[in-house]
Amino acid sequence: MTSFILLAALLVVAVAAILLPPLLRAPRSSGGADQREATLAIFRDQLAELERECANGSLAEADFEQAQSELQRRLLDDIQPPTSGQSDARPGRKTALALLVVLPLAAAGGYALLGNQAALDPLQRQARVTPQQIEGMVAGLVAKLRENPDDSKGWLMLARSYKVLERFPEAADAYSRAGALVDQNPELLADYAEVLSRAQGGDLQGKPTELVERALKIDPNEPQALLLAGAAASDRRQFALAADYWARLLAQVEPGSEEARALATAVERARELAAQTASGKPAGQTAVASGSAVSGEVTLSGEIAGQAAPDDVLFVFARPDEGPRMPLAATRARVGDLPLRFRFDDSMALPGGKKLSDFKTVSIEARIARAGKAQSSSGDLYGTLSGVKPGSQGLRLLIDQVQP
Structure with missing residues (x-):
């Protein structure tokens, strides 16, 4: 913005330099x-x-x-000679003085009224790229990579583009083709682990965990790798290890920030579960005793059963009825596992999230994800139970609807 103001001021001075000399020139004698x-x-x-x-x-x-x-x-x-008290000076000097005042004020006032001040902000001038534009760029990049499949930077760019589009299986495949560019970079290894996990419906076990461990060997304090490592350890019910990973990450974030508060909650919860396990109590026993657990069975309607294959991914979520729709607990299975028994309690709370017992009512949703990802997409088969009170048992959830 400073550069723009200086340039505008120089332009005003240049215009004044052209207009004023003839007006200020002394009048010739009559x-x-x-x-x-x-x-x-x-x-x-x-x-x-x-x-x-x-x-x-x-x-x-x-x-x-x-x-x-x-x-x-x-x-x-x-x-006609000038009358008494009348100036014999030409009006040029008055005009010159008026221009000196009017030019800058008119320029500033006109821009304030008609201009776009946000356009002076470099961040605002950045083009807003739409998903359609990204799709077009991705198609062009895919075509180039067919001609030059050894372009590691191109594969990396394609992986990041697919991630923005939430096409996680394609993103994971592109990362796998980037070769040494990813293998030696802890940030890229962690990002690869995340997209691979999301392509697997949120499962961090197996290769995602291997990628995270490789990232932490290169940089023991890589933030994304620490976050994922803690989540993977929590999934394995290694709560003390999860607390350790998240505590190392907590030391890196801004104190008092929302991220710091969420991490502190996750660390505290993981330590509580670790203490319960060490004392011989099953992790989550306190939550169960409080009557907050919900359980039931998921079945698939015969009217739409033909639209699902046995290997299609099935997700079951517990979400708040009110407030943010982030899942409180989740499980993953296959259509071939139906009818499926489920059970959610506070011990299954997602890292840094709230618990079932924090809400008066929740919704239980079962979704057959045709795209293999937790986010809803057209063609998904789903069913929902709303108004479920924590502690409810023997629920019957029917998958009987198709996502438009």
Whole structure:
């Protein structure tokens, strides 16, 4: 913005430099009586010329009288001396002073009224890329990579683009083709682990965990790798290890921030579960005793059963009925596992999230994800139970709807 203001000021100065000198130049002397005599002589010559034209018929009588009156008026204006108290200076200096004030004020006022001040912000000037534009760029990049499959940077760019589009299986495949560019970079290894996990419905076990461990060997404090490592350890019910990973990450974030509060909650919860396990109590026993657990069975309606394959991914979620729709607990299975028994309690709370017992009612949703990801997409088969109170048992959840 500073550069723009300086440039605008220079332009105003340049315009003023062009306009003001002629206006500020001192007026020429009128020459007193000699000047008036010269003016009268010119008047007489012009009047004589008008009379000749009228005499020879080239100028009508009415036009002659009008031209004569105009000459007389101009003559009076030219030879009339200034009256007492009247300035004999030309109006140029007043005009110059007015321009010095008006030009900058008019420019500033006009821009404030009609301009777009946000356009001066470099961040606001950045183009907003739409998903359609990204799709077009991805298609072009895929075409280039077919011709040059050894372009590691191209595969990396494609992986990140697929991640933005939430096409996680394709993103994971692109990361796998980026080779040494990913293998030696802890941040890219952690990102690869995340997209691979999301392609597997949130499962961090197996190769995602291997990628996270490789990232932490290169950089023991890589933030995303620490977050994923803690989540993977929690999934394995290694709560003390999960607390350790998240505590190392907590030391890196801004104290008092929302991220810090969420991590602190996750660390505290993981330590509580670790203490329960060490004391010989099953992890989550306190939550169960409080009556917050919900359980039931998921079945698939025969009317839409033909639209699902046995290997299609099935997700079952518990979500708050009110407030943010982030899952409180979740489980993953296959259509071939139906009818499926499920059970959610506070011990299954997602890292940094709230628990079932924090809400008066929740919704239980079962979704057959045709795209293999937890986010809903067209063609998914689903069913929902709303208004479920924590502690409810023997629920019956029917998958009987199709996502438009």
